[in-house]
Amino acid sequence: MPQPDHIIKLPKVPDPDDLPDDIKKYFAICEEKLGMVPNVLSAFSVNVEKFRTFTAFYNQLMLDEESCALSKLEREMIAVVVSSANRCYYCLIAHGQAVRKLSGDPQLGEMLVTNYRVAELEPRHRAMLDHAWKLTKTPFEIGDDDRKGLTDVGFSDQDIFDITDVTAFFNYTNRMAHGLDMMPNPECHALDR
Numbered sequence: 001m002p003q004p005d006h007i008i009k010l011p012k013v014p015d016p017d018d019l020p021d022d023i024k025k026y027f028a029i030c031e032e033k034l035g036m037v038p039n040v041l042s043a044f045s046v047n048v049e050k051f052r053t054f055t056a057f058y059n060q061l062m063l064d065e066e067s068c069a070l071s072k073l074e075r076e077m078i079a080v081v082v083s084s085a086n087r088c089y090y091c092l093i094a095h096g097q098a099v100r101k102l103s104g105d106p107q108l109g110e111m112l113v114t115n116y117r118v119a120e121l122e123p124r125h126r127a128m129l130d131h132a133w134k135l136t137k138t139p140f141e142i143g144d145d146d147r148k149g150l151t152d153v154g155f156s157d158q159d160i161f162d163i164t165d166v167t168a169f170f171n172y173t174n175r176m177a178h179g180l181d182m183m184p185n186p187e188c189h190a191l192d193r
Contacts, residue, residue: 008043008180020048026055036185038094040173043182061169068162073102077125078132078166080112085136088174093184095170100192109192127153132167 007013016027016037023045030037044051060067062075070078076098083091092113100109111119116129127149135142150160176182 003183003186004181006181006183007039008046008182010180011046013042014045016042016045019045023048023051036187039183039185040090040094040177043176043180057169061165069156069159070162070166073099074125074128075162075166076102077112077116077129078163079170080109081116081129081132082136082167082170083174084113084116085133086171086174086178088170088177090177090182090184091170091174093188097188097191106193124153124155128155128163131163135164135167136171 016024019027027037027041030041041051041055044054062079063072065072068075076095079091079095080099082088083095096109096113099112100106103109108119112129116133121129131142131146131150134146147160150163151157155163
């Protein structure tokens with residue numbers, strides 16, 4: 001059974017031809033590099049200034065290798081675990097696919113989507129994902145012992161900032177996806193399996 005065919009339930013997503021030139025160019029780059037425009041970008045195009053802010057922040061947070069010592073895979077792992085805690089269909093499909101691609105391990109992607117605790121992870125990744133889960137589910141319980149747990153497995157203060165930043169961002173995007181009933185690109189289901 002296919003998923004619903006909308007991008008978001010509301011508001012109406014603009015026709016890409018009606019968007020400003022910089023966004024058309026961004027969409028063309030996505031088509032070239034990914035073979036599609038991620039539906040989250042189409043959704044954010046309903047407000048061009050928010051689109052620009054969102055994409056700038058996302059690109060710096062998730063793709064920039066200079067300002068973050070976490071690998072792209074580690075960032076995607078956090079995205080999936082946060083999305084699993086929040087049961088965010090959009091992000092589980094889209095970022096689960098990214099984990100499959102970056103790790104070369106389709107099983108890891110599925111384990112993180114369903115229950116990251118079944119995955120045989122190195123202690124560093126287990127601590128990182130445990131922290132992201134707790135920060136998502138019970139943020140008011142985070143304390144010095146939690147941060148010490150991360151330093152004990154080798155994370156720096158800057159790494160802890162980045163883990164927190166990625167966790168917080170995906171809690172935001174999960175809520176946008178839930179609130180708007182955002183659907184992932186259908187092709188993501190079959191990629192990198």
